[in-house]
Amino acid sequence: MATEDREPGIILTDEEKKRRRxxxxxxxxxxxxxxxxxxxxxxxxxxxxxxRPM
Structure with a gap:
């Protein structure tokens, strides 16, 4: 498998990273x-x- 062919996927903004944290x-x-x-x-x-009683 070549890792160069992969697309990066979802990239979060700084605001989204802050909210996730x-x-x-x-x-x-x-x-x-x-x-x-x-x-x-x-x-x-x-x-x-x-x-206690059962």
């Missing part, structure tokens, strides 16, 4: 917040959540 940071922050929330709920409930 901001979107990625927002997704990462939301995912981190969700993980912290799950961890905090598990910590608060503690081992008592395993002693």
């Amino acid at each position: 901001q979107r990625n940071v927002a997704i990462a922050l939301a995912l981190t917040a969700l993980c912290v929330l799950f961890w905090a709920v598990t910590l608060v409930k503690g081992p008592a959540m395993f002693n």
